[in-house]
């Protein structure tokens with residue numbers, strides 16, 4: 001995000017603030033990368049900058065007083081765009097205790113911004129992003145991009161992975177996926193395809209890390225997935241930055257909600273932003289991860305395998321991100337091409353119109369549209385998945401299939417294409433077999449949800465719950 005670039009649109013003193021924030025976002029991560037304990041240095045830097053700013057604006061004010069007393073009056077009516085250690089960054093006045101400021105601890109631990117300033121920065125940032133044909137991507141860490149375990153939780157069979165991690169570190173060519181985080185006594189396994197994913201996604205999106213983990217952990221992991229700090233800079237949001245308990249919110253992101261896509265394996269924490277979310281299937285590499293989620297399945301390390309680079313979750317998801325990004329910007333482009341073909345002389349005007357058009361655009365309907373293609377053309381009926389006393393259209397499986405573009409029905413008839421059943425032998429299951437319809441377990445719908453395509457029905461047979469597939 002380049003707040004400074006966008007600040008030429010306004011002339012308020014908060015431009016200076018935008019420049020400071022921008023500097024801070026670009027440099028904070030490199031300032032703090034070698035040690036955790038550099039908060040002090042970081043603080044010193046920002047403090048110096050703010051002090052310098054105050055001196056500058058004081059000198060400016062003197063100049064202004066000489067030049068035009070009218071302007072001095074506007075200087076006095078400071079809008080207090082941001083606070084540092086409780087003092088306004090522009091006029092130095094103490095913050096009023098009305099709770100209106102939002103803390104931006106990941107930019108700097110003592111920084112708070114006023115809501116009107118956040119809105120202004122978001123608006124300016126959006127124009128700037130859209131001009132660069134970029135959207136915003138918020139990335140969860142655990143089970144989405146990687147899987148971590150404490151060293152003490154490694155099983156005996158997994159101990160050789162520590163050796164393997166040390167070999168990765170020695171190779172040092174940036175292609176490794178297994179790392180020992182010495183400082184916090186953990187081992188982390190990156191999801192296959194992550195390096196390509198980050199590189200290609202960064203060309204289309206401004207990226208944030210957003211984890212419920214602690215800041216020290218987030219910084220350690222960031223060093224592994226982004227050693228040069230080119231993808232995230234200091235856009236690393238951790239537990240202490242969340243403004244609501246057990247919830248992640250877009251309120252701490254300096255970008256408009258209409259431009260944000262989120263990748264996360266936990267839907268619950270995004271209650272307010274489900275429409276921005278691409279839900280990820282959990283990446284369970286270590287056995288401790290399965291234990292943590294009470295999963296009866298074996299972890300990838302226990303099965304001695306891994307997701308494939310070519311068609312694993314990250315590769316699939318990158319494809320979805322590209323499609324949504326393209327759909328978002330294509331319509332603007334199409335509109336411009338068409339109109340400028342007919343009205344070539346109005347090009348400049350139309351370019352502006354195109355920008356306005358993009359700014360009113362929302363990424364959420366585009367995501368919805370791509371999702372609805374997944375099971376388009378399927379007409380499904382459910383059997384044995386919820387009590388008949390329940391309202392069918394309120395059931396999670398019904399909603400899921402609907403979101404994926406399938407037509408959901410209560411009764412079986414000849415136009416039905418799929419019966420999704422909880423167990424074999426139900427009446428609808430028998431009807432499916434008799435009439436040559438697909439009979440699948442609900443995992444068929446879940447898999448379609450994660451992989452964004454209709455999978456071969458024969459891979460999802462309906463079996464008795466106590467009779468797992470061999």
Ligand SMILES: [Mg+2]
Pocket residue numbers: 140141142143144264265266
């Ligand atoms: Mg997670």
Ligand SMILES: [Zn+2]
Pocket residue numbers: 078079080081088089090091092093
């Ligand atoms: Zn002020």
